[in-house]
Amino acid sequence: GAVVSQHPSWVICKSGTSVKIECRSLDFQATTMFWYRQFPKQSLMLMATSNEGSKATYEQGVEKDKFLINHASLTLSTLTVTSAHPEDSSFYICSARGPWGQTDTQYFGPGTRLTVL
Amino acid sequence: AQSVTQLDSHVSVSEGTPVLLRCNYSSSYSPSLFWYVQHPNKGLQLLLKYTSAATLVKGINGFEAEFKKSETSFHLTKPSAHMSDAAEYFCVVSDRMDSSYKLIFGSGTRLLVRP
Numbered sequence: 001g002a003v004v005s006q007h008p009s010w011v012i013c014k015s016g017t018s019v020k021i022e023c024r025s026l027d028f029q030a031t032t033m034f035w036y037r038q039f040p041k042q043s044l045m046l047m048a049t050s051n052e053g054s055k056a057t058y059e060q061g062v063e064k065d066k067f068l069i070n071h072a073s074l075t076l077s078t079l080t081v082t083s084a085h086p087e088d089s090s091f092y093i094c095s096a097r098g099p100w101g102q103t104d105t106q107y108f109g110p111g112t113r114l115t116v117l
Numbered sequence: 118a119q120s121v122t123q124l125d126s127h128v129s130v131s132e133g134t135p136v137l138l139r140c141n142y143s144s145s146y147s148p149s150l151f152w153y154v155q156h157p158n159k160g161l162q163l164l165l166k167y168t169s170a171a172t173l174v175k176g177i178n179g180f181e182a183e184f185k186k187s188e189t190s191f192h193l194t195k196p197s198a199h200m201s202d203a204a205e206y207f208c209v210v211s212d213r214m215d216s217s218y219k220l221i222f223g224s225g226t227r228l229l230v231r232p
Contacts, residue, residue, distance in 0.1 A: 006160070032218060043207065043222045044161075057217075093160055097218055104149050104168055104211065106220055108161040 001027050004096050006109035013084055014117055021079045021112045023094030029074035030096035034106060035067075038091040050077045084116045119144045121210050123223035131231045136180075136195040138226045140208030143189060150191045151209040151220070152182055161207065167191065178202070203230045 003026040013019050023033055031052050036044040048058045048069050056069035066088075068080040077096075081088055091113050095106040124139040142148060149168045153161040165176025172184040182193045191208060208223040 004160075034219075043224050046219060049217060049219070091158075095161075104218070105151070105163065105166060106218070107163065108153070110160040111158070113158065 002096075002098055002102065002105075002107040003027055004030075004094065004107045004109040006092075006094055006112050008112060009110060010113040010115075012115045012117065015085050016083055018080055018082045019084055019114060021081075021092055021094075021114075023077045023079070023096070023109050025075045025096045025107075028096075028099035030077075030099075031074060032097040033071060033077040034095045034097075035069060035077075035079050036093045036095065038093060038111075040091075044093060047079075081114065084114070086116045089114055089116045119148070119210050119212055119221045121208050121221055121223035123206075123208050123226050125226050126224065127227045127229065129229040129231060130198045132200055133197050136193070136198045136202065136228065138193040138206050138208075138228065140191045140193065140223060141189050142191060142208070142210045144210055144212060146212050146215075149211045150182075150184060151211075152176065152180070152191075152193050153207045153209060155205045155207065155225075157204075164193070164206075198228075198230050200230050200232065203228055 005024045007022045033050045035047045047062045048056045050056045050069050050071040052071045058064045071077040093111040095108045098105040120143045122141045151166045152164040165174045167174045167184045175181045180195045206226045209220045
C-alpha cells in the first residue's frame, strides 16, 4: 500500500516551453502532497506543499509563477514548469502524506528527470 | 529548529560485513525520525521510521535503527551487507507537533558495497 506514481519519468523539452508533471497516489487519498527538487549528488530540496482544494505553499526562493502547482483532487497533484530554461533541468520528486494512521509519513514517487535544451 | 547531520558522505563496506550509517538530529519537540533509501535515478523508499514507540526500530531488508535520545542519534545498521544495498541513504526528521508535516533531510550517505 501507499504507492505514489509520477508521470512522465523523464522529459526533454526546448527552452521556453512548459512541462507538466503529474503525481498520483494510487491506493490512498492524499490531502497533502509535496514537491521536491534534487540536483546531482545532493539532497532533496522542498519546493512547495500542495493541499487539495487550496493554493500551494511555496518555500522561500521558489518562484510560484514559474512552478505552478495544482492539487485538484485527493489523488492528483501537478507541477507545471513554465517557460523552462536549462537551469530548470533537474530531478523532480513528489511525495504524498500517508493515509490515516500513517499521516506522519511521506511516500515518494519515482521522480521525473527534466532536461531543458 | 530542526536539523539532521549525517556524519559520513560515503561509507564503503565489503559484502557480508556490517553496515553502520550515522545520523544525529536536533529537534525542539518530539521528533519523528526516518531512514529513506534512494537507488540511482529512483525515488525514495521508506526503510523504517521512529515515532515514539520502541526505541529499536526494525525496517525492511534487514535494516534497523536505534533512537538514542541522550545522544540525539538515530544510526542505521545492518548485520550483513548485500550488493543490492549500494545506494544513497537519507536520515530525515520531522516535528510531530508541526502541522505542516515538513521533512528535514540530511545530506545523504552513499553506501558502496565491495564484492
